[in-house]
Amino acid sequence: MSYLQAIVIAFVQGVTELFPVSSLGHSVLVPAWLGGSWQTLVTQSSQATSESSFYLAYIVALHCATALALLWFFRLDWIRIVRGFLRSAGRIARERRFSAVDSDERLAWLIIVATVPVGITGLALEHTFRTIFAKPVAAAAFLFVNGLILLAGERARRRAAPPVAAAVAERAEPVLVGVGAGGAGGDEPRPRPRTATSAGRSADDILAATASDIRISRISYRDSVTVGLLQVLALLPGISRSGVTMVGGLWRGLDHEDAARFAFLLATPVILAAGVLKLPTLFGSAGDHIRGQAVVGSLLCGVTAYFTVRFLVRYFETRTLTPFAVYSLVAGAASLIRFVVF
Numbered sequence: 001m002s003y004l005q006a007i008v009i010a011f012v013q014g015v016t017e018l019f020p021v022s023s024l025g026h027s028v029l030v031p032a033w034l035g036g037s038w039q040t041l042v043t044q045s046s047q048a049t050s051e052s053s054f055y056l057a058y059i060v061a062l063h064c065a066t067a068l069a070l071l072w073f074f075r076l077d078w079i080r081i082v083r084g085f086l087r088s089a090g091r092i093a094r095e096r097r098f099s100a101v102d103s104d105e106r107l108a109w110l111i112i113v114a115t116v117p118v119g120i121t122g123l124a125l126e127h128t129f130r131t132i133f134a135k136p137v138a139a140a141a142f143l144f145v146n147g148l149i150l151l152a153g154e155r156a157r158r159r160a161a162p163p164v165a166a167a168v169a170e171r172a173e174p175v176l177v178g179v180g181a182g183g184a185g186g187d188e189p190r191p192r193p194r195t196a197t198s199a200g201r202s203a204d205d206i207l208a209a210t211a212s213d214i215r216i217s218r219i220s221y222r223d224s225v226t227v228g229l230l231q232v233l234a235l236l237p238g239i240s241r242s243g244v245t246m247v248g249g250l251w252r253g254l255d256h257e258d259a260a261r262f263a264f265l266l267a268t269p270v271i272l273a274a275g276v277l278k279l280p281t282l283f284g285s286a287g288d289h290i291r292g293q294a295v296v297g298s299l300l301c302g303v304t305a306y307f308t309v310r311f312l313v314r315y316f317e318t319r320t321l322t323p324f325a326v327y328s329l330v331a332g333a334a335s336l337i338r339f340v341v342f
Contacts, residue, residue: 001054001290005031005038010297013062014069014304017271018264018312020243020324021331022146025139027059028237029335032136045134057286058294060278065298067272069305070264077209077265084108103217107265113221114228114266121232122274129235136339142238144332149239150325153247157256157320209261216254216262223252227262231270238332241267246321260316264309 012030017023031041044055071078084104091099100106133142227248234241242263249259281287282294 001041001058001293002037003293003296005041006058006290006293006297007300009041009058010062010065010301011304013059014066014301015308016240017063017066018070018242018267018305018308020146020150020240020246020321021328022139022143022234022238022240022243024134024234024236025143025146025238025240028134028136028139029143029331032139032339033335042136045130054286054288054290056278057282057284058290058297060275061282061294061298062301063271064275064279065302066305067268067275069302070268070271070309073306073309074209074265074268076206077213078268080104080210080213081108081111081265085112103214106217107213110217110219110221110224111265111269114224114231115269117225117229118231118234118270119273122235122270126235126274130237134237136335139237140332140335140339142236142332143328144238144336146239146243147325147328147330147332149233149247150243150321150328153243153250154321154325156247157250212258212261215258219249219252219254227252228266231266240324240328241270243321243324243328250321256316256320257313260312264313 009027009030012026013023016026028042028045031038041055044053045059081104084100084102084106085108088100088105088108091101100109133139227245230244230248231241233239233244242260245263245266246256246259249262250256254262282291287294
């Protein structure tokens, strides 16, 4: 793998892992479209074992970089969520019964129950799905299907039609903080000046994130499992993890902003676990001669993923999945024509 190839794939990964257009599909389709020496990457993507594929070892490094970028962007949120989990776990240990008394505790458990299905399925079937479907024609077909799924999500959102007045009233609340602190009053917030900043994020951003987490925490555990199950589809190259998770959130009544946020929070432990689990392959024979490329690519991918999630969080405050659906349909159809007809 040349440094040029490493840089291109890193940039593609940093964007498409979080954009609802499938990074796995693009990691197959982009080299296939470029052809020539890039074609080796396509054949490498469907190797029988990750230990024998330098391309898969490289993709693993990029996944770790993406997960770290997500962790950094949502670091304040994860601190609250982890603290909420520890409070709830401690209470469960003491009282011998399940307990989640505030939004941070409940969100922590929602993420856990949504992550379990894809974690188990990924361990059991990732190898099978990759070796069978990590090919240009299959990736193109699933990318087209991804577009249909995103359009279906938009239709489901319009049909769900949550009470507009209630949604507007909730969003019109004064800027507040201190939600879900676990103290008296549970989710009762406290005022905070708009000019304050913390960890590089404005008070407005922090408070908007906290309010979003409260709304997300109101979905049921059953709905969270349903959204989590949809992540299993992302094991197919061409189906976007963030896309299907957002569609699940829209289907269960979340708006685009909250569905996107829930998708990114759910993606973080899954991507990180998948990367860490297979990271040792980079230090084996598969990583020979590409470790320098992996370092450069990981840095570029991490920075790209950070700015991508930053853009998407703001984008979905006012916009929809429709442009990504159109892209998936057009790119999928064009790729099918390219790899089936020609």
